[in-house]
Amino acid sequence: MLAIRLVVDPATSDTVVLPVHPGGDAAAATTAVTALHLPADALAEAAALLATAENADAAGAVQPLPRPLRIPSRLLLVGIGTGDEAAWRSAGAALARTCTGETSVTIAMPVDASPRAVRGLAEGLWLASYRFRMPDADTDPPTLREIAVAVADAAPYEGALAAARTTARATRLARDLTNTPSSLKNPAWFAAEVEAAAAEHPGLSVTVREPAQLAAEGFGGILAVGRGSARGPRLVELAWRPEEAGATPKHVVLIGKGITFDTGGISIKPRDAMKLMRKDMGGAAAVIAATIGAAALRLPVRVTALAPLAENMVSGSAFRPGDVIRHYNGVTSETTNSDAEGRLVLADALAYAVDRLAPDVLIDLATLTGANAVALGKRTAALYSENGELAGSVVAAADEAGERAWRMPLATDYVEYLGSELADLYSAPDRGAGSVTAALFLREFTGALRDRWVHIDMSAPSWAEGNDGELTKGATGWGARTLLRWLATVTS
Numbered sequence: 001m002l003a004i005r006l007v008v009d010p011a012t013s014d015t016v017v018l019p020v021h022p023g024g025d026a027a028a029a030t031t032a033v034t035a036l037h038l039p040a041d042a043l044a045e046a047a048a049l050l051a052t053a054e055n056a057d058a059a060g061a062v063q064p065l066p067r068p069l070r071i072p073s074r075l076l077l078v079g080i081g082t083g084d085e086a087a088w089r090s091a092g093a094a095l096a097r098t099c100t101g102e103t104s105v106t107i108a109m110p111v112d113a114s115p116r117a118v119r120g121l122a123e124g125l126w127l128a129s130y131r132f133r134m135p136d137a138d139t140d141p142p143t144l145r146e147i148a149v150a151v152a153d154a155a156p157y158e159g160a161l162a163a164a165r166t167t168a169r170a171t172r173l174a175r176d177l178t179n180t181p182s183s184l185k186n187p188a189w190f191a192a193e194v195e196a197a198a199a200e201h202p203g204l205s206v207t208v209r210e211p212a213q214l215a216a217e218g219f220g221g222i223l224a225v226g227r228g229s230a231r232g233p234r235l236v237e238l239a240w241r242p243e244e245a246g247a248t249p250k251h252v253v254l255i256g257k258g259i260t261f262d263t264g265g266i267s268i269k270p271r272d273a274m275k276l277m278r279k280d281m282g283g284a285a286a287v288i289a290a291t292i293g294a295a296a297l298r299l300p301v302r303v304t305a306l307a308p309l310a311e312n313m314v315s316g317s318a319f320r321p322g323d324v325i326r327h328y329n330g331v332t333s334e335t336t337n338s339d340a341e342g343r344l345v346l347a348d349a350l351a352y353a354v355d356r357l358a359p360d361v362l363i364d365l366a367t368l369t370g371a372n373a374v375a376l377g378k379r380t381a382a383l384y385s386e387n388g389e390l391a392g393s394v395v396a397a398a399d400e401a402g403e404r405a406w407r408m409p410l411a412t413d414y415v416e417y418l419g420s421e422l423a424d425l426y427s428a429p430d431r432g433a434g435s436v437t438a439a440l441f442l443r444e445f446t447g448a449l450r451d452r453w454v455h456i457d458m459s460a461p462s463w464a465e466g467n468d469g470e471l472t473k474g475a476t477g478w479g480a481r482t483l484l485r486w487l488a489t490v491t492s
Contacts, residue, residue, distance in 0.1 A: 008153065010148050014105075016072040020061075046077060053077075059082075059087035118157040134181075173480075176475075181278055182278045190307070203295050228314060238292075240295045260280070260281050281307075308346065333441075342366050342367070360452065369438050369457055373459065375408070382405070402470060438457065
């Protein structure tokens with residue numbers, strides 16, 4: 001991971017980055033930053049460039065100024081827009097791509113920069129410089145190695161940089177887990193990865209339920225979805241319990257859909273729809289990463305992450321449309337579509353959390369429906385909750401984190417669509433409003449926590465088709481940033 005250092009008296013760098021405010025001229029780009037003792041000719045050249053550049057102040061706009069055979073040998077004028085955290089994140093992402101291959105880079109921060117500016121800058125740098133490597137790869141792709149962030153005094157920014165580092169590491173972990181091909185990634189592999197990552201943080205504990213224990217305890221949904229695969233299902237329970245918290249901390253349970261590959265089962269997907277189904281465990285990756293991040297930050301909130309894991313495969317033992325499944329809490333569902341498997345494993349995990357874990361808040365994340373993208377496009381998750389205050393706090397955390405969520409209605413007149421003649425519920429009624437009816441199905445398993453539950457359908461924003469801001473092509477790790485921001489606001 002790229003090294004980012006706060007420096008007060010930086011050494012001379014080959015490349016120097018100067019931020020540009022809206023309407024900024026050369027003076028605004030140079031006198032308002034930490035003094036780097038730049039030569040007069042460099043400042044004059046920067047002024048000349050800014051005088052002719054269009055929209056140089058736009059967040060993430062980069063104006064390169066080569067200075068061969070001189071020191072510094074290159075200036076980069078980067079726009080920071082309004083100067084808020086999101087704008088600095090855009091600037092950091094643009095710099096990560098512009099500076100690839102550089103050996104020595106110094107970013108001169110404005111003397112009045114807030115800690116949030118440093119956090120946004122660092123997150124943008126770390127997230128946009130992410131590259132997925134296969135676990136057995138023996139070489140690293142060429143990339144920028146180190147950046148010095150020049151400030152007048154490092155102390156005010158150390159906490160912000162540490163928070164950005166933990167957030168970036170959590171997001172990169174979620175991306176790594178999601179990007180890993182399903183030829184390697186199966187429920188047992190995922191569970192082992194969680195155990196290895198958790199071992200690095202005191203206060204984390206891991207419990208893994210294998211098929212025999214799942215059967216003994218009645219996790220019918222997880223078992224049904226996983227029985228078509230030769231690689232059996234698991235339920236991973238990762239717990240963070242802060243010992244240093246003064247009062248009894250609130251308990252938040254995070255649940256993430258963990259389908260390590262989804263063929264659609266008997267209701268098989270077409271080939272094109274199946275090619276990226278290694279991402280169908282993006283919700284599980286996000287909740288695991290966020291819980292590890294909470295431990296790294298020593299947040300004073302108790303967190304339990306549940307990752308119900310299964311491969312949804314086609315075989316003679318695969319579950320069928322029309323099967324009746326008995327879930328953990330005894331509720332039965334008639335499966336109308338074996339490609340709507342995610343809600344079946346989530347239902348078990350939700351019922352288990354309500355019955356055994358006594359949480360104060362319950363949040364689930366899932367790459368659940370294609371209807372998410374139809375309603376909200378590729379960058380926005382659909383959020384459902386009956387608690388307006390809770391929903392608002394999670395949406396606000398997503399906005400601050402640079403992710404987006406939009407609250408959707410839990411329409412009561414759609415509840416009748418869930419009625420089945422054979423079971424308590426249809427799992428996937430084919431009546432339209434697919435994301436809404438999926439949320440309504442899950443709500444039936446929240447029990448007394450119905451008004452303290454949030455469901456997030458993040459199928460669309462879990463994957464990026466190309467580089468875009470701080471996102472790189474492939475898994476985005478959506479949700480890890482949002483959950484960490486939100487967990488940091490939870491008080492006893």
